Amino acid sequence: MWKEQVVQPSPTLWEGEEQLKICRHHPEGPVWLPIDHFSSFKNATTGKLQYPHSCIECAEEARRKKDHKYNTSIRRKDTTKDRLERQPEEKILNSQVKFSSLPYTRQDLYEHLRNLYESWMTDENYGLGEGKWDVEHKIPRKFFINFITEPLSECLAWQKLQCLENIRPYDSLLNTAKNATLILPPGVTDPNVLHECTLEEFKELMKNWKD
Numbered sequence: 001m002w003k004e005q006v007v008q009p010s011p012t013l014w015e016g017e018e019q020l021k022i023c024r025h026h027p028e029g030p031v032w033l034p035i036d037h038f039s040s041f042k043n044a045t046t047g048k049l050q051y052p053h054s055c056i057e058c059a060e061e062a063r064r065k066k067d068h069k070y071n072t073s074i075r076r077k078d079t080t081k082d083r084l085e086r087q088p089e090e091k092i093l094n095s096q097v098k099f100s101s102l103p104y105t106r107q108d109l110y111e112h113l114r115n116l117y118e119s120w121m122t123d124e125n126y127g128l129g130e131g132k133w134d135v136e137h138k139i140p141r142k143f144f145i146n147f148i149t150e151p152l153s154e155c156l157a158w159q160k161l162q163c164l165e166n167i168r169p170y171d172s173l174l175n176t177a178k179n180a181t182l183i184l185p186p187g188v189t190d191p192n193v194l195h196e197c198t199l200e201e202f203k204e205l206m207k208n209w210k211d
Contacts, residue, residue, distance in 0.1 A: 023055040025062065101152035102162055112164045121169055128172050136170035137161060138206055139194060142180035147195065159199050165206035185209040 020032040037055040052059065099106055113135070114123075121133050128134060139161070147157035160166065182191060185205045194202065 021051055023053070023058055025054040025058045027058075098152055101158065104164060109164070109167070112167065113169050116168050118169070126169075128176070130173060132172040133169045134172040134175045136168055136175045136178075138166050138168065138183075138185075138209060140178075140180045140182060143182050143191070143194070156199060157195070160194070160202045163199065163203055163206070165203040 019035045021035050022030050023033050024030050033055050038051045040051050125132050144157040144161045149155050152158045
């Protein structure tokens, strides 16, 4: 049987055989490729499907060469997707704080930070760089990253990380220099203690930590 709909030109016209189309802008010269390598659109006048002269990959490559923003956005999207597939917990940690999973509100957090301001800190100089302050987690996020699970409201590691006792305003440059360095609170010599203790015990350790 003949194929009912044939995309010209195609060397495979018999029912059951793979239909091919030529990509005229392939780097190796015109090549025949399976039809699913091409995007399609419906002709507004005839209602029939039409296909461009370039396959999807060649069309994207041509656009990358012309449009720097398209190139970097595609690359950034692919890189982020690959990283999150390898480390799905990063998607949680890098997203905005989900206050619905915590026992305090956004306003509670603001008031907590203001109560801990040093003399030079104000609402206006929050940010990154010299003379600015940032939000610091005393026990850094990286320490908990492999223990974060959903639902967050039931995750002990998440509750410890985001409890107010573990959060404070801190000099931006010092916070950047500290990065993910783990500094244990006084009296704690084994990091596993921070994982094994209860939430209330963790809060007490953070509350009494003065460095």
